[in-house]
Amino acid sequence: xxxxxxxxxxxxxxxxxxxxxxLIPLGLALWGNDGARxxxxxxxxxxxxxxxxxxxxxxxxxxxxxxxxxxLLVVLVWSVLPVFAMLPLLFCxxxxxxxxxxxxxxxxxxxxxxxxxxxxxxLPPSINLWRGExxxxxxxxxxxxxxxxxxxxxxxxxxxxxxxxPGPMKENxxxxxxxxxxxxxxxxxxxxxxxxxxxxxxxxxxxxDAVMHAFTTLGLGGFSSHDASYGYWDSPLIESVAxxxxxxxxxxxxxxxxxxxxxxxTPYRHDSEIGWYVVIMLISCIxxxxxxxxxxxxxxxxxxxxxxxxxxxxxxxxxxxxxxxxSLWPIFVPLWMLFLxxxxxxxxxxxxxxxxxxxxxxxxxxxxxxxxxxxxNAVIPAxxxxxxxxxxxxxxxxxxxxxxxxxxxxxxxxLTLSGLDVITAFSAAVACINNLxxxxxxxxxxxxxxxxxxxxxxxxxxxxxxxxLEFFTLLVIFTPAFWRx
Amino acid sequence: MKIxxxxxxxxxxxxxxxxxxxANDITMVDVDPKRLALLQDxxxxxxxxxxxxxxxxxxxxxxxxxxxxxxxxxxxxxxxxACKLAATLFNTPTKIARIRSTEYLLHPEIFSxxxxxxxxxxxxxxxxxxxxxxxxEFPEALQVLDFAxxxxxxxxVRALEGxxxxxxxxxxxxxxxxxxxxxxxxxxxxxxxxIPEGDTVIEAEDEVFFIAAAKDIRTVMxxxxxxxxPVKHVMIAGGGKIGKRxxxxxxxxxxxxxxxxxxQASERLAAELNSVLVLHGDATDETLLESENIAEMDMFCALxxxxxxxxxxxxxAKRMGAHKVIALIxxxxxxxxxQGSRIDIAISPAQVTIGSLLAYVRHGDVAAVHSxxxxxxxxxxxxxxxxxxxxxxVGRKIEDIKLPKGATIGAIVRxxxxxxxxxxxxxxxxxxxxxxGSDGDIQVxxxxxxxxxxxxxxxxxxxxNRKMIREVEKLFQVNVGFL
Numbered sequence: 020x021x022x023x024x025x026x027x028x029x030x031x032x033x034x035x036x037x038x039x040x041x042l043i044p045l046g047l048a049l050w051g052n053d054g055a056r057x058x059x060x061x062x063x064x065x066x067x068x069x070x071x072x073x074x075x076x077x078x079x080x081x082x083x084x085x086x087x088x089x090x091l092l093v094v095l096v097w098s099v100l101p102v103f104a105m106l107p108l109l110f111c112x113x114x115x116x117x118x119x120x121x122x123x124x125x126x127x128x129x130x131x132x133x134x135x136x137x138x139x140x141x142l143p144p145s146i147n148l149w150r151g152e153x154x155x156x157x158x159x160x161x162x163x164x165x166x167x168x169x170x171x172x173x174x175x176x177x178x179x180x181x182x183x184x185p186g187p188m189k190e191n192x193x194x195x196x197x198x199x200x201x202x203x204x205x206x207x208x209x210x211x212x213x214x215x216x217x218x219x220x221x222x223x224x225x226x227x228d229a230v231m232h233a234f235t236t237l238g239l240g241g242f243s244s245h246d247a248s249y250g251y252w253d254s255p256l257i258e259s260v261a262x263x264x265x266x267x268x269x270x271x272x273x274x275x276x277x278x279x280x281x282x283x284x285t286p287y288r289h290d291s292e293i294g295w296y297v298v299i300m301l302i303s304c305i306x307x308x309x310x311x312x313x314x315x316x317x318x319x320x321x322x323x324x325x326x327x328x329x330x331x332x333x334x335x336x337x338x339x340x341x342x343x344x345x346s347l348w349p350i351f352v353p354l355w356m357l358f359l360x361x362x363x364x365x366x367x368x369x370x371x372x373x374x375x376x377x378x379x380x381x382x383x384x385x386x387x388x389x390x391x392x393x394x395x396n397a398v399i400p401a402x403x404x405x406x407x408x409x410x411x412x413x414x415x416x417x418x419x420x421x422x423x424x425x426x427x428x429x430x431x432x433x434l435t436l437s438g439l440d441v442i443t444a445f446s447a448a449v450a451c452i453n454n455l456x457x458x459x460x461x462x463x464x465x466x467x468x469x470x471x472x473x474x475x476x477x478x479x480x481x482x483x484x485x486x487x488l489e490f491f492t493l494l495v496i497f498t499p500a501f502w503r504x
Numbered sequence: 505m506k507i508x509x510x511x512x513x514x515x516x517x518x519x520x521x522x523x524x525x526x527a528n529d530i531t532m533v534d535v536d537p538k539r540l541a542l543l544q545d546x547x548x549x550x551x552x553x554x555x556x557x558x559x560x561x562x563x564x565x566x567x568x569x570x571x572x573x574x575x576x577x578x579x580x581x582x583x584x585x586a587c588k589l590a591a592t593l594f595n596t597p598t599k600i601a602r603i604r605s606t607e608y609l610l611h612p613e614i615f616s617x618x619x620x621x622x623x624x625x626x627x628x629x630x631x632x633x634x635x636x637x638x639x640x641e642f643p644e645a646l647q648v649l650d651f652a653x654x655x656x657x658x659x660x661v662r663a664l665e666g667x668x669x670x671x672x673x674x675x676x677x678x679x680x681x682x683x684x685x686x687x688x689x690x691x692x693x694x695x696x697x698x699i700p701e702g703d704t705v706i707e708a709e710d711e712v713f714f715i716a717a718a719k720d721i722r723t724v725m726x727x728x729x730x731x732x733x734p735v736k737h738v739m740i741a742g743g744g745k746i747g748k749r750x751x752x753x754x755x756x757x758x759x760x761x762x763x764x765x766x767x768q769a770s771e772r773l774a775a776e777l778n779s780v781l782v783l784h785g786d787a788t789d790e791t792l793l794e795s796e797n798i799a800e801m802d803m804f805c806a807l808x809x810x811x812x813x814x815x816x817x818x819x820x821a822k823r824m825g826a827h828k829v830i831a832l833i834x835x836x837x838x839x840x841x842x843q844g845s846r847i848d849i850a851i852s853p854a855q856v857t858i859g860s861l862l863a864y865v866r867h868g869d870v871a872a873v874h875s876x877x878x879x880x881x882x883x884x885x886x887x888x889x890x891x892x893x894x895x896x897x898v899g900r901k902i903e904d905i906k907l908p909k910g911a912t913i914g915a916i917v918r919x920x921x922x923x924x925x926x927x928x929x930x931x932x933x934x935x936x937x938x939x940x941g942s943d944g945d946i947q948v949x950x951x952x953x954x955x956x957x958x959x960x961x962x963x964x965x966x967x968x969n970r971k972m973i974r975e976v977e978k979l980f981q982v983n984v985g986f987l
Contacts, residue, residue, distance in 0.1 A: 390781075396785045398767070
């Protein structure tokens with residue numbers, strides 16, 4: 020039990036910090052007098068009160084966390100913080116039940132972007148800002164954020180951080196100290212967000228929308244303050260800005276960090292994921308634009324290119340914006356987009372899915388198998404650029420892929436069992452596990468998750484956490500061995 | 505000359521062997537007394553046991569009045585430190601170090617007088633790799649040697665039926681290829697040398713040495729034998745330092761397979777090489793060779809550390825259909841043994857690398873030395889200093905120079921800048937050449953009897969017997985009166 024208390028102690032501090040982040044929407048609520056003031060005041064009081072209680076009550080058990088405690092901490096942070104994040108929504112929107120509010124908060128923090136709310140344009144701006152803000156906070160990682168601010172974790176902090184950062188290989192340290200790494204990542208993230216805000220404002224959004232959408236663009240979340248998402252502006256310029264920043268956020272932030280530190284573009288050339296990422300995006304956008312044009316969905320080829328590019332980039336980077344209801348397109352196109360969302364983003368980016376690096380490693384392994392058939396004596400290492408990938412990593416990638424596929428199948432089956440049609444069930448499972456947001460069918464870009472039953476909504480919340488924490492961090496908690504002394 | 509050689513390995517002992525025969529005072533230093541004892545039995549030299557990078561050991565070896573230090577131990581670090589010590593403590597005039605690792609060679613500035621004080625860095629592996637690379641580039645040649653940083657080449661080729669010139673007099677060559685200037689420097693028929701004259705008739709199986717500008721090599725060779733198809737597939741046996749380096753340089757232009765018997769080593773190779781297929785196995789395993797299509801290989805290079813292994817795998821590869829086989833053979837007795845057998849080319853590492861070391865030991869300004877025919881003959885690049893009064897060569901026509909019989913001037917390179925690069929360190933020379941862009945006013949002149957040698961010309965000489973070298977060197981030395 021001591022172990023749990025030690026973890027709760029750290030968690031308490033994190034909840035305290037999290038409470039402070041609610042001051043931003045509170046400020047907006049006070050300034051704009053939009054009626055959400057009391058919701059935020061109460062939420063802050065409850066959050067900080069709970070945080071303080073957790074911290075003080077367990078301060079006797081405070082000690083350096085072990086790697087194993089780290090998993091517990093990560094899982095608790097990601098499942099408990101949504102409880103506090105949903106408070107403003109619950110207080111402000113009385114029609115929302117607890118399951119739905121929790122789903123909305125998880126969807127925000129995991130940067131998924133699936134929503135149960137409709138009538139977004141009529142919500143108090145401070146509530147929309149809060150939705151954007153949790154996407155932004157969760158996008159880069161909650162623990163990364165706290166480590167950047169507080170000297171929270173000791174020597175084992177690296178492993179704890181790694182439990183949260185997506186990707187198969189995390190050995191290469193960017194800086195000697197994790198706090199510096201976390202600070203570096205967050206300052207890159209924050210500067211890019213600032214650039215995005217300015218770009219949106221320049222392209223024609225008002226300041227509020229610019230900030231809110233910059234949050235959800237960089238976090239690759241996909242929450243919007245309008246029901247029509249980007250269809251609200253119908254502006255190619257705004258969409259271009261969104262495409263550029265979505266693409267940037269889909270790249271490993273460690274690479275951004277290295278490039279920024281070296282003040283050169285060479286780190287991008289050495290990044291083993293960017294090449295495939297760019298090529299696959301280009302081919303998909305151009306190819307599907309042609310397809311839409313030939314299929315007479317759009318008579319104007321430029322319009323086809325515009326709608327194809329925006330929606331494909333948005334879905335492939337697991338953001339989830341839309342400027343048209345792409346679920347009405349010939350089914351091949353949205354299925355291809357869902358497929359892309361499974362693997363396009365880089366490890367260490369704010370996107371979800373399998374991550375491009377795993378696909379590259381897998382491809383290397385396939386190539387290896389084929390060469391070995393032809394040359395039984397050949398010694399062929401799996402290589403990424405000039406680096407050899409250890410066999411252990413390849414195995415881990417294979418296992419990851421298996422768990423990924425198994426999760427999608429199980430989620431689809433469970434959702435079908437609960438009464439959904441197959442397309443809706445499958446696309447909802449994929450969209451939640453990939454942290455994408457909108458799916459197809461009844462959960463398409465023009466619809467919401469609001470009609471789901473409580474059971475279905477909890478399944479989806481769990482799927483989002485599973486995808487965000489890349490399965491093992493979350494699943495390890497459920498193994499008996501984890502709790503053995 | 506008083507010379508200290510540090511390290512009694514393969515390079516050290518073969519250098520010692522050839523330097524002793526040229527009447528130098530040699531002291532060998534090594535940590536292994538057994539190796540030294542063996543050498544001392546065979547050669548007339550002094551030995552000192554100890555670590556070559558300790559000042560006391562160097563003092564024992566007589567560093568105080570040594571003219572030259574040759575640091576050729578197997579460790580680059582020891583060699584570098586020894587050169588630095590020799591410069592700091594003993595003011596030794598010439599310090600030569602063997603540097604094997606490319607890590608150091610890529611930063612030539614660390615050899616300067618402010619740093620490790622290495623006057624000349626040589627890398628046997630690199631020389632050997634370049635040597636084999638040339639043979640793969642020109643599969644018809646037995647040997648391709650560069651002078652004046654690659655501007656002039658000396659090529660050895662076996663004349664075969666099918667060459668236009670075979671059975672004809674040498675002077676016909678000019679009529680066959682009027683716009684190519686070349687000079688046949690020597691002909692060896694059944695291991696006996698002929699002095700080539702205009703009316704010498706070339707026969708099949710003659711070993712012909714000719715000198716030509718690098719771009720003309722192919723044209724001249726076509727006169728002497730039918731041409732092979734260019735090499736595309738190369739198989740290398742042995743992934744040691746030489747095998748790996750060769751694979752690295754070849755992987756861009758050829759399809760390369762490399763066989764290594766140690767699994768860990770082959771894993772490392774595979775990690776470092778990109779498009780080379782690394783095979784784990786024994787190069788003498790015929791099923792492996794067969795399954796890897798040995799019959800389709802244009803070139804098979806046996807480059808392991810083991811002479812017997814190299815010979816056997818090269819013989820096996822040849823019998824199984826490899827077009828041309830090269831074997832690396834350290835023991836000189838074996839080289840003689842396999843020469844002229846089914847192995848096309850036997851390479852003796854010591855012979856290939858020793859030339860670059862010898863260049864510094866010679867009197868006069870020698871820019872390059874290459875050993876030929878297992879050390880019997882030699883090709884030199886000498887710089888002519890002085891003027892018509894003080895020198896026996898400057899300002900004279902070639903026919904007027906009193907060369908010993910058997911020594912031929914093949915070509916002259918005019919307008920080379922002084923001391924170009926570090927000898928045997930072709931990376932640097934190459935980089936300089938590339939960075940300079942064009943060769944400017946550097947001229948390659950194929951020697952004719954009426955050619956006049958000018959001051960600072962690089963003269964490329966072919967000597968069929970090493971005994972004549974002293975005489976040639978004397979000829980090129982500037983008379984004392986000049987000083």
